[in-house]
Amino acid sequence: MHRILLIDDDAQLGGPLAAYFARFDMQLVCALRPGAGLELIRQGGLDAAILDVMLPEMDGFALCRLIRKESDIPVIMLTARGEVMDRVVGLELGADDYVPKPFEPRELVARVQTVLRRRVAPPAAITPPDTARLVFDGLVLDPVTRTVQRQGELLELTSTEFDLLHLLAREAGRVFSRDDILSRLRGHEAELYTRAVDIVVSRLRKKLEPLDCIKTLRNAGYSLALGRRPA
Incomplete structure (x- = not known):
């Protein structure tokens, strides 16, 4: 049985939500x-952990950073x-998903x-980091x-802006969909942050x-359109 942590200062939320999670073979532990x-x-x-943004002691973003x-x-x-900007902040701090309140318990379970x-999921093959300097007309990226x-x-x-630009620059001219970008930047598939990509x-x-x-x-994604020069 999976054990899921809920950090939320609403004492009335944990009990009913724990009972609902139990229907899906998950134990909800509350703090x-x-x-x-x-x-x-x-x-x-x-x-897994579920964090409320509005918390005593520190907000959910600061808590996510510590975690x-x-x-x-x-x-x-x-x-x-x-x-939307809260989603961007969550993305940059390393959150895996984002659910606005009020929410349906079934959606949170999903x-x-x-x-x-x-x-x-089986991990992707590990590839050595790309440290090559990328030089374009008017733009230079140094990954080191x-x-x-x-x-x-x-x-x-x-950090997220640099990673996104570096991703596009490594394969200049290639069109990356929002899902491609999220998968590369976060290391896994992520359906929710497509709007956050637009903001970044x-x-x-x-x-x-x-x-x-x-x-x-339109309806495809983003690409870097600059002429490449020798590094």
Whole structure:
């Protein structure tokens, strides 16, 4: 039986939700405070964690950041806000899924089942990191230092922005679907964050201006359209 941790300060939520999860052969363990939840994760024996964003002591984003420093346990975030940018923040912090409140218990169970299936999927073949410097007309990427220069100017990119740009640059001209991008960046299939990809691309485009190098192919995805030069 899978053991799932719920960290939510709503004391009325855990009982009914635990009873519902039991119908799907999952044991729901509840913690009302982040500190108690972290201790349970450190003890081991859990298969996934569900975090509320609005928590005492610290918010769910800070909690997710702490969990990711210690564990690769799948994390699903709950929030009443439902903002797209919250999804982007969750993605960058390492959350595996995102469910806005109010939610249907069956939907939450389905999301948990999905991350559990990813967990047991056979790992992809490990390939050595690509450390080659990528030089284009007006753009230089250095994977070793994780730096990007636009027309000679050093850009400040988030980790996700750099990874996305590096992915597109390694195979410039190739069209990557949103699912392709999420799979490469997160290391597994992820159905939910397709809108988050659009937001990250939008931010990246603004930082790359005046270069107009990330092209959108309607209903297909994104590609990098720049002329490659010898490194």
